[in-house]
Amino acid sequence: MKETIRPSTVTVLCTYQCTAACQQCCFESSPRVKGALDSAFICSRLSEIKESFPSISIVVFTGGEALLLKDELLKSISHASSLGLKVRVVSNGFWAKRMDGALRTARALSESGLTELNISTGRDHQQFVPEESIINACIAAVEKGITTAVSIETDTEESDCLHSLRRDPRIEALLKRENFKIFNNFWMPFHTDAQRRQQSPDLDLLRKGCSQVFDNVVITPHGNISACCGLTLEHIPEMRLGKSNGTNIAELYLSQADDFMKYWLRVEGPYRIIETVMGDDAGKYVEDVVHGCQACAILHKTPEIRERLLENYEVHVASVMTRYALENATKGIEISKTKEMAREA
Ligand code: SF4
Ligand code: SF4
Numbered sequence: 625m626k627e628t629i630r631p632s633t634v635t636v637l638c639t640y641q642c643t644a645a646c647q648q649c650c651f652e653s654s655p656r657v658k659g660a661l662d663s664a665f666i667c668s669r670l671s672e673i674k675e676s677f678p679s680i681s682i683v684v685f686t687g688g689e690a691l692l693l694k695d696e697l698l699k700s701i702s703h704a705s706s707l708g709l710k711v712r713v714v715s716n717g718f719w720a721k722r723m724d725g726a727l728r729t730a731r732a733l734s735e736s737g738l739t740e741l742n743i744s745t746g747r748d749h750q751q752f753v754p755e756e757s758i759i760n761a762c763i764a765a766v767e768k769g770i771t772t773a774v775s776i777e778t779d780t781e782e783s784d785c786l787h788s789l790r791r792d793p794r795i796e797a798l799l800k801r802e803n804f805k806i807f808n809n810f811w812m813p814f815h816t817d818a819q820r821r822q823q824s825p826d827l828d829l830l831r832k833g834c835s836q837v838f839d840n841v842v843i844t845p846h847g848n849i850s851a852c853c854g855l856t857l858e859h860i861p862e863m864r865l866g867k868s869n870g871t872n873i874a875e876l877y878l879s880q881a882d883d884f885m886k887y888w889l890r891v892e893g894p895y896r897i898i899e900t901v902m903g904d905d906a907g908k909y910v911e912d913v914v915h916g917c918q919a920c921a922i923l924h925k926t927p928e929i930r931e932r933l934l935e936n937y938e939v940h941v942a943s944v945m946t947r948y949a950l951e952n953a954t955k956g957i958e959i960s961k962t963k964e965m966a967r968e969a
Contacts, residue, residue: 626881630679633840634709635686635853636666638697640845642689643718644752650855653688659845660692663699666843669868670700673841676874680841686853688767690847698736705737712740716753720761725781731766741765746777746785746809750751755785762804771803778810810914825914831897834916834964837890841877843868849876851886856921884941885933891947894920900940901932912930 637651640659645654674680683704684867690713704711713733716823718728733741745758758774765772776786786808789795798804810826834852842850842857849865850857857863862885865876880886888897893916899906911928913919923929 625887626878628781628948629878629881630683631677631839631841631877632679633684634670634673634680634682635672635684635840635842636661636690637687637842637844637853638666638685638690638693638700638701639688641692642687642716643692644689644716644749646748646752648748651688651858652874657688660688660696661843661845662848663693663696663703665847666696666700668870669843669873670704670869672873674709677841680709682710682712684712684714684853689716689718691715691719695878698732701733701736701738710739712742713718713738714742714744714750715761717761718753718757719742719744720757720764723764725762725791726757726760726764729766730761730768730770733765734770738770740771740773742936743772743774744809745774747780747783747787748777750785755789757790758789758924759792762798763794764803766798766801769803772798773804774806775809776806778808830913830916830919831893831899832870832916833891833893834889834920837886838880841873849873851877851880854916854917854920855915859921860924862924878899884937884944887948888937888940888944889920891944891951895921897933898929901936902929 639657639659640651640653640702641651641660642649642656645656670683684798685697685700688943693700701711701713719729719877730741741761743758743761745753745755750758751782753766762772762774774789776789781786782969786806790799790806795806799806833856836852836854840852842853844850844858846870849868851863851865854860854863862883865879866872868876895913895916898909898919902909909929910919923933
């Protein structure tokens with residue numbers, strides 16, 4: 625099965641340090657957190673991964689706050705770009721307090737080879753990075769030719785970040801451009817004191833397989849390789865594949881080929897797995913779930929679910945592996961069909 629593992633993405637979690645300290649941050653990031661990768665480490669690992677997995681087409685730099693790496697980030701972007709990869713940065717937009725600074729940063733990012741910028745914002749984020757910075761960041765990035773998306777956490781009853789941003793005339797103008805969009809992201813609580821939000825779970829989405837498994841090679845700020853960059857990754861030991869030593873990333877990543885659970889997650893996703901193994905009891909575990917990674921943490925950390933999985937997983941092996949094989953086979957057909965059409969055009 626190793627030959628079927630052809631990841632398309634590398635995610636570099638550059639640091640867990642952040643200029644903000646959102647209360648429900650999945651990595652508990654804040655300015656106090658220490659530690660970051662440097663460009664020498666990142667560049668060598670990107671070369672290693674690209675050589676091992678030619679299927680890689682995009683690198684995502686995120687954190688914490690990736691732009692805290694400053695020149696180290698720019699060097700890493702340049703290197704990723706020199707490998708022929710698309711490059712995306714995820715940021716909270718702290719660097720765009722003033723328009724002149726925003727334009728300087730956007731120019732440096734663009735000249736280094738950045739193709740996409742994702743800006744995360746919303747009620748929690750805006751306690752640290754105001755809406756005006758987000759608007760500056762969007763205008764500057766789009767002006768420098770960077771495809772830009774703003775991801776907004778679901779509002780509380782009192783907050784209205786999504787509509788406020790959409791109503792701004794400068795953002796209205798950007799929304800007419802092809803390379804700019806805004807989308808709403810489900811907000812996931814990490815602590816019991818979190819204020820609830822008006823979110824109706826999208827069950828169709830929750831019941832889908834996890835597209836990150838076998839598709840994303842993730843480097844953490846501690847130089848570890850992870851199976852995904854899901855919001856709960858640091859809460860699920862099974863996602864940790866081991867420490868990168870400069871030559872072993874393919875070995876670590878492909879070690880998952882023996883792990884049936886990864887195939888199951890890929891094909892059915894954690895929400896459906898809980899429903900399958902817990903039957904009529906599933907509701908009490910998933911009733912508050914709005915995000916797949918939340919279900920994944922519940923699946924891996926609830927002793928009753930783990931016990932039931934261990935007792936019953938064998939009866940699901942044949943159907944899960946068949947569906948996985950079919951998914952791969954179909955992918956192949958689509959690719960060759962597309963190539964054929966491109967040749968004929
Ligand atoms: S901006 Fe993002 S990384 Fe930083 S504290 Fe908030 S949620 Fe965490
Ligand atoms: S659902 Fe699980 S495997 Fe998938 S990204 Fe989230 S934590 Fe990772």
